[in-house]
Amino acid sequence: MPIKWVLHWQPNVGTSVNSQILNEVSQCVESINGVKEGRWKATLTFYKPMLRDQSLAAEFPRDFLGILIPEQPNKYYFVIRAQRIVLESDSSIQTIMEKLQSYKMRVALNFEGFQYQLGDFQLRVGKVVPTHSENLRGIVMEVEYLPVSSIEKSRQIMEEFLDIWQASLSKRSLPGHFMHVEPNFTEYGLPDHYSSQHTAVQYANVMAQLIASVQSVQSMRN
């Protein structure tokens, strides 16, 4: 499948995300002739262990994520970032997890927004919101380069595209910028050829970045 980079909005120090930034970003995509194609939505669910003795919580993963990716509606992905594990499974694994009664859903977030076509690139801009809420927690952007599946072979063209994109967006003087933090896919046992497992790992990484930036804002306030 085509290579994809998932980026997150990094607000400037002392600022936070708001829906106006999201509107400006969407307008910017259209201003460089991005053609709106439709909506997209991914869902990330944090699971927590059901423990008989809460004092032993440290023995269990705190970042166990279940991910539903729009390109693969019949699949479900698990990621434990701290241990660099990604698993692809049929969506029926969710029923198995319910039956095991050992982990339960803690919180679920959606990445949702619009998809645009721009030549050989496909762009997605989306907000990060808890399910059943409109409380904006972050902004994500996906850049997919349709002709190539190799991460290494596409690196240069992706960087060039992002330079052009950042230059266009900088004209709007928004209080922040998009950041691409590429996970080390090799640590997860993933090859150079791009797959939905790479997307799951990137989503988990973006989620961790968003949590870290919220925590740093909170610690500054305190």
Add this chain to the structure above:
Amino acid sequence: MECVVQGIIETQHVEALEILLQGLCGVQRERLRVHEICLKNGPNLGNVASEVRLLCDLEQPEPAWTVKHVGGAMRGAGAEQISVLVRTMVESKVSKNALRLFYALGYKLDHELLRVGFAFHFQRGAQITVTVSSVNKMLKLHATDEAVPVTPGIQLVEVTAPASSENYTEVVSAVSSFCEYLAPLLHLSKPGVSTGVVPTAAAAAASLMSDGGGTTLFPSYTA
């Protein structure tokens, strides 16, 4: 959900069973070599004791993994009367590092097995699968190449069919009537209800072997 019955047969009669199954099913057998890893939740994890099985199909060019959860059997007077076990069962095909994930989640290895044999998959009133396999244990962790039989000279026969709460009665009757054809060679019953080998097995096997798997088996057993 699935409907399931099990039985045992002496290894010396397995070839006859294969001939019988081949005649009944009209499909080619598939080789079976499955590494089964049974995991249980650790003492502090979860509200209830839970068990999950990871199956690795070693017959595929690349080992293919499945996570399987077998739930409780259907209960009640109706369930008691039928000769087939109806139970919840959920399977999910997964990528190769399922074991690592479940270990990370706090599951522990309970036991592991290697099943070696063959299977028939066919449609006969339901989507029936018959597996005939020797069950082997590993002397060293995951050492499937050094597995030894748990019950030498005896193989396990399992007949299963997927079902739903709407159609399980039809599936039960399809499985029951199929099992009758195998009765001269082995008796099939609910898992956990051991019925041993059948006394007619040797004679039935001899008859099948001499017939050479011809189209007409014993007249009374033909479909």
